Amino acid sequence: MTDTTLHVRAVARDDFDAWLPLWNGYNRFYGRFGETALPEHITRTTWSRFFDGYEPMHAFVAVRGERVLGLVHFIYHRNTIMEGPICYLQDLFTVEDARGQGVGRALIEAVYAHAKDSNASRVYWHTHETNHTAMRLYDDVANKPGFVMYRKDI
Template structure:
């Protein structure tokens, strides 16, 4: 792959390719088949990316006109600092593009987006079993040692 990797804001024309990546991301985390997200959730997620009043953002990695990865992130308030924080919620690279720097480039793009917005902190979570991704994450961020709890209501 000799063409340059481009990280850019998601555009409405990307819907079909984004959806393939989005479904792949959700399948990776066990959200497929009977446990798939309801279509209205994916539709609302897509709509939020283009609503200027939403704090949700999306970028994609593209090479040669093909989308290779996606990243979704959102800004939110914090009780421990005045400036908002950035939560990197979803990061996914197509299987045939893994190991080519796509994930790192998407993370770095989120860092730059947050920095330009005056946001001093980017964080995310992953499953303990996502060993391949954690090899990258250990190089680009610090692991603070927190354990996450949640309860579905």
Template sequence: MTDTTLQVRAVTPDDFDAWLPLWDGYNRFYGRFDATALPEHITRTTWSRFFDGYEPMHAFIAEHGGRVLGLVHFIYHRNTILEGPICYLQDLFTVEDSRGQGVGRALIEAVYAHAKASNSSRVYWHTHETNHTAMRLYDDVAVKPGFVMYRKDV
């Protein structure tokens, strides 16, 4: 596959059936939920946010030959040390047989371009420390600032 044949674009409402298997695959990859999928109402809420002009949430897909190979979701939010919004790349997933072929890189680059056009000077994300395959790409397209994430579900 060459970069010229890969298309990255914003999702449309008609993309739901093609997007859903990748969304489910992403959630399984990170072990977010048991053998069943994420509750349908959460998936539907997430999907609807991509089309709500009041939500700062966006989604792109990568396609090749009519097949959806990857997805990326990103969110803009305020920051205390920058004037413009910053962009959190929340979810990135590619189908297994397309990994290492530039799909993830193309999705990240599309987020970078959207962020720049949206007056955002920073894109950041997290990944699990065991996601070594993805980190090879991330080390090539971004810097690792050394911060450790802490969280507590409340």
């Protein structure tokens, strides 16, 4: 009998081959493919940071049975107006055929739990203004503080 329960857990070193297609899918969604793809050394560096105890970067995967359905990456950092750390949910991606099945929500909730256990007082993230599917979920699982993100790539 196949386990149909969704499990969220930290990535393990031997998850790389299952994680990589999701990472590539996430990057493709944001236009990083073909000539604009991330260099392989960036992907390898990102992967290695998840297992470096000196890095504040973490990764979870959502698994049903033997299949990895989604990923989330998050980073802790200091903030000038709070005593403890805050958590930036940097990347969230699910395979297309698992969308709408609670995978993204489970990944976000796992980050919330980890942040709480790590004494972080806030989890925040950004998404592209055209990512309407994800925004429906985000509107349901997060407070909307009214801030707008500005950025300049340098």
